[in-house]
Amino acid sequence: MKSKKSRLEKHHIEDLVGRSYMAFCVLLLIVIIISMVYFVASKGLSTFITGGVSVGEFFFGTKWAPEADTPSFGAFPFISGSFLVTLLAALIASPLSICAALFMTEIVPGWGKKLLQPVIELLAGIPSVVYGFIGLSVIVPFLRDTFPGQGIGVAAGALVLSVMILPTITSVAADALAALPQNLKESSFALGATRWQTISRVILPTTMPSIMTGVVLGMARAFGEALAVQMVIGNAPFVPKSLFESASTLTSVITLSMGNTTMGSSYNNALWSMALVLMLMTFAFVGLVRLLERRNKI
Amino acid sequence: MKPRTVDKIATSLIVFFALFIVAILVGLLGYILFRGLSHISWDFLTSAPQKIRAGGGVGPQLFNSLFLLVLTLIITVPLGLGAGIFMAEYARPGKLTGFIRLIVEVLSSFPSIVVGLFGLLLIVNYFDLGFSMISGALALTVFNLPLMVRITEQAFRSVPKQQKEAGFALGLSKWKIVTTVLFPVALPTIITGTILSAGRVFGEAAALMFTAGMSSPRLDFTNWNPLSPSSPLNPFRPAETLAVHIWKVNSEGLAPDAVEIAAGASAVLVITVLLFNLGARFFGRFIYRKLTASKRMN
Numbered sequence: 001m002k003s004k005k006s007r008l009e010k011h012h013i014e015d016l017v018g019r020s021y022m023a024f025c026v027l028l029l030i031v032i033i034i035s036m037v038y039f040v041a042s043k044g045l046s047t048f049i050t051g052g053v054s055v056g057e058f059f060f061g062t063k064w065a066p067e068a069d070t071p072s073f074g075a076f077p078f079i080s081g082s083f084l085v086t087l088l089a090a091l092i093a094s095p096l097s098i099c100a101a102l103f104m105t106e107i108v109p110g111w112g113k114k115l116l117q118p119v120i121e122l123l124a125g126i127p128s129v130v131y132g133f134i135g136l137s138v139i140v141p142f143l144r145d146t147f148p149g150q151g152i153g154v155a156a157g158a159l160v161l162s163v164m165i166l167p168t169i170t171s172v173a174a175d176a177l178a179a180l181p182q183n184l185k186e187s188s189f190a191l192g193a194t195r196w197q198t199i200s201r202v203i204l205p206t207t208m209p210s211i212m213t214g215v216v217l218g219m220a221r222a223f224g225e226a227l228a229v230q231m232v233i234g235n236a237p238f239v240p241k242s243l244f245e246s247a248s249t250l251t252s253v254i255t256l257s258m259g260n261t262t263m264g265s266s267y268n269n270a271l272w273s274m275a276l277v278l279m280l281m282t283f284a285f286v287g288l289v290r291l292l293e294r295r296n297k298i
Numbered sequence: 299m300k301p302r303t304v305d306k307i308a309t310s311l312i313v314f315f316a317l318f319i320v321a322i323l324v325g326l327l328g329y330i331l332f333r334g335l336s337h338i339s340w341d342f343l344t345s346a347p348q349k350i351r352a353g354g355g356v357g358p359q360l361f362n363s364l365f366l367l368v369l370t371l372i373i374t375v376p377l378g379l380g381a382g383i384f385m386a387e388y389a390r391p392g393k394l395t396g397f398i399r400l401i402v403e404v405l406s407s408f409p410s411i412v413v414g415l416f417g418l419l420l421i422v423n424y425f426d427l428g429f430s431m432i433s434g435a436l437a438l439t440v441f442n443l444p445l446m447v448r449i450t451e452q453a454f455r456s457v458p459k460q461q462k463e464a465g466f467a468l469g470l471s472k473w474k475i476v477t478t479v480l481f482p483v484a485l486p487t488i489i490t491g492t493i494l495s496a497g498r499v500f501g502e503a504a505a506l507m508f509t510a511g512m513s514s515p516r517l518d519f520t521n522w523n524p525l526s527p528s529s530p531l532n533p534f535r536p537a538e539t540l541a542v543h544i545w546k547v548n549s550e551g552l553a554p555d556a557v558e559i560a561a562g563a564s565a566v567l568v569i570t571v572l573l574f575n576l577g578a579r580f581f582g583r584f585i586y587r588k589l590t591a592s593k594r595m596n
Contacts, residue, residue, distance in 0.1 A: 029402065121575065200308075220407050
């Protein structure tokens, strides 16, 4: 008689309510991601299914004229622009970030971390539109005065992005360096190696997979960044011939044109296809990070 | 060259680049504050923007940003807590947990513009909420939820195991332990993380352009009826935020003082994010002292 009653005691009901609430939250996460993939994919694929644009034309066509009499939807200028600024930004930011991480963990572990940690956090906190505004009012005029061209272009975009991804790469790299077992370093010093020899031959080679994780995360951020890039890159729909020529990225063309096209038109659908490309690239970046993490474990 | 000389050169290079990053941040903040502070006045912070004349302010935008942030946190925090507690305390290692973890990772790496487009498709068009505050808040929820889940999970994981075991030894149910033993200890970390994520939400623009809209109706700050279209509290009106306003002024602003407005608004945005950063540190410590018997944070 007693045991039957204890089945429904207050804490059992509480436990049940708590568990069902948590299940609801987790279910919501799953619903969000499935509906995101479904909606963006169904919109993005309609360019190829009902729009009659071939996959090859979309990915490798260089002519972007969605409003011409015979419209053509070659998105290659945007795809190449995205990859170009992302790679350049990673090339600029990675060495700087690795130096900063070494500074924090190897050169002056005490106040180096105290100085750079807040700097990194603040750099990460500055909103992207503010980066765009500074790029437009500092970097673009500087490039215009120093190099041929209008200042706006791939170089300006890559510079702005490189500052934006510095914090991502630095914090991952610093964590990786801090997690390195001390005895590796100590045995290198015991052999009479200088600090730089230890860093270049022991520390960096061992932590490289983890540092690459940071670089990939930074590239993912750079690839998806929209407004800061759009403000400084110039937005010309061509494959640039030099770094100081106006260009476009996937995000910049979506930002500019999505509001001005009608839902369901083939122009609009082409923009959704680009959003789908952005989404697929996110999957690729996450997959790459997973791969690097797995390699790091062994 | 002698290894010792190489070591010296390499060390000074690393120090140089690390200090260069500090210089970038100092330069960025100095530039924004130098350009913007002179334009900030009580009038600038409270008056409505002007389309073609000089002297417009950012009053409604600032209000929209803050209100949208509050709405977003009201939706995100409970959901993030639920899913985060599940991941930390209830999820057993296995395929399903791995899958949920992957979802959180993918969701948090989606570019914000893709989140905005998803919001445009599902919330604005499909659910027919239009360009409105509530659409923006829901889009920001998608953007902020994975972060919130991660913050909660880490906060609960960092609670010492003995606390939980002591609870079990007293015969408490698991849900009771989670809510009355673990939660107060995890709360300071959760609050710190939430405030930091709030800074990120406050500066977000790309996810809001196509959900909360790029215009703000004439607001009547004496009308506090949430259902009236001119009331600032109405969640179903379009709401251009500060970050979106900076972008709009920079790219299509017609006012003669557009650059000054962008500089002033950028300064407001950056100062707010700085305040969030500082507030996160102090408030976390304060709450910890209030809720636990300890005198200081370890």
